[in-house]
Amino acid sequence: MIVVENLVKKYFEKVVVDGISFKVENGEIYGFLGPNGSGKSTTLKILAGVLKPTAGRVEIEGIDVVSNPVEVKKIIGYVPETPTLYESLTPAELFSFIGGIRGIDEKILKERVNRFVEAFEIGKYMNQFIGTLSFGTKQKISLIASFLHDPKVIIMDESMNGLDPKSARILRELLIKFRDDGKSIIFSTHVLPLAEMICDRIGLIYEGKLIAEGTMDELREKAQEENLEDIFLKLTKSKNEMANIIQALQEVL
Numbered sequence: 167m168i169v170v171e172n173l174v175k176k177y178f179e180k181v182v183v184d185g186i187s188f189k190v191e192n193g194e195i196y197g198f199l200g201p202n203g204s205g206k207s208t209t210l211k212i213l214a215g216v217l218k219p220t221a222g223r224v225e226i227e228g229i230d231v232v233s234n235p236v237e238v239k240k241i242i243g244y245v246p247e248t249p250t251l252y253e254s255l256t257p258a259e260l261f262s263f264i265g266g267i268r269g270i271d272e273k274i275l276k277e278r279v280n281r282f283v284e285a286f287e288i289g290k291y292m293n294q295f296i297g298t299l300s301f302g303t304k305q306k307i308s309l310i311a312s313f314l315h316d317p318k319v320i321i322m323d324e325s326m327n328g329l330d331p332k333s334a335r336i337l338r339e340l341l342i343k344f345r346d347d348g349k350s351i352i353f354s355t356h357v358l359p360l361a362e363m364i365c366d367r368i369g370l371i372y373e374g375k376l377i378a379e380g381t382m383d384e385l386r387e388k389a390q391e392e393n394l395e396d397i398f399l400k401l402t403k404s405k406n407e408m409a410n411i412i413q414a415l416q417e418v419l
């Protein structure tokens with residue numbers, strides 16, 4: 167379970183996360199949506215213990231992220247927006263290294279690696295330097311690296327980016343399985359149909375504030391719109407601007 171209370175992050179004097187609170191239960195997929203620059207990555211980095219908050223509290227499975235970052239890292243799988251991997255290792259070496267530092271039993275590690283490598287079809291790259299691989303392949307390696315220790319809590323920042331349709335589908339099915347296993351999952355995405363399809367609840371962040379939260383039905387009720395794209399545009403006050411912007415573009419093009 168993830169509990170976020172009155173979270174604030176300032177960069178110098180600029181407030182980019184402005185007192186947000188939410189929970190992600192066990193066995194729940196929570197979609198974290200918002201326009202560019204609204205504070206999603208910053209929030210997810212704080213949840214993952216990568217960044218310190220200016221104020222507020224985050225607990226993961228009852229453990230405070232700020233005072234116990236090492237304990238928290240044992241139980242979370244964090245997939246950053248841009249894969250940050252050791253470019254001079256091969257995927258095989260990276261997974262073995264992760265198995266070592268995470269203390270994963272060798273037999274279990276081998277089984278998990280084989281299963282994920284097969285699912286994401288990266289077998290042919292296992293002995294190639296990560297630095298030479300495509301963005302999408304690095305993204306798959308980053309996902310596998312974050313799942314190998316079977317984390318209770320999964321935090322993913324735009325992790326569908328770069329994945330081909332088959333791998334995106336595999337990841338979607340995997341997230342549903344993780345939810346059914348009782349894990350807490352939070353992910354940010356701009357792929358609204360994906361969020362609409364698999365999220366139990368969605369939080370909408372705008373200029374650092376959580377402006378709406380709920381199930382799809384609750385969001386439909388709040389925005390008086392049917393699909394998530396219209397809900398998103400209405401609640402982020404973009405809907406009325408769109409017609410003017412498109413009109414202005416048509417005049418110059």
Ligand SMILES: Nc1ncnc2c1ncn2[C@@H]1O[C@H](COP(=O)(O)OP(=O)(O)OP(=O)(O)O)[C@@H](O)[C@H]1O
Pocket residue numbers: 177182200201202203204205206207208209
């Ligand atoms: N290291 C930093 N120093 C100063 N400002 C930063 C820093 N990192 C992020 N910001 C600012 O914080 C705000 C929120 O950024 P963040 O990356 O969290 O947004 P986001 O919602 O994830 O956006 P996107 O959808 O484009 O990925 C932005 O205005 C960004 O410029």
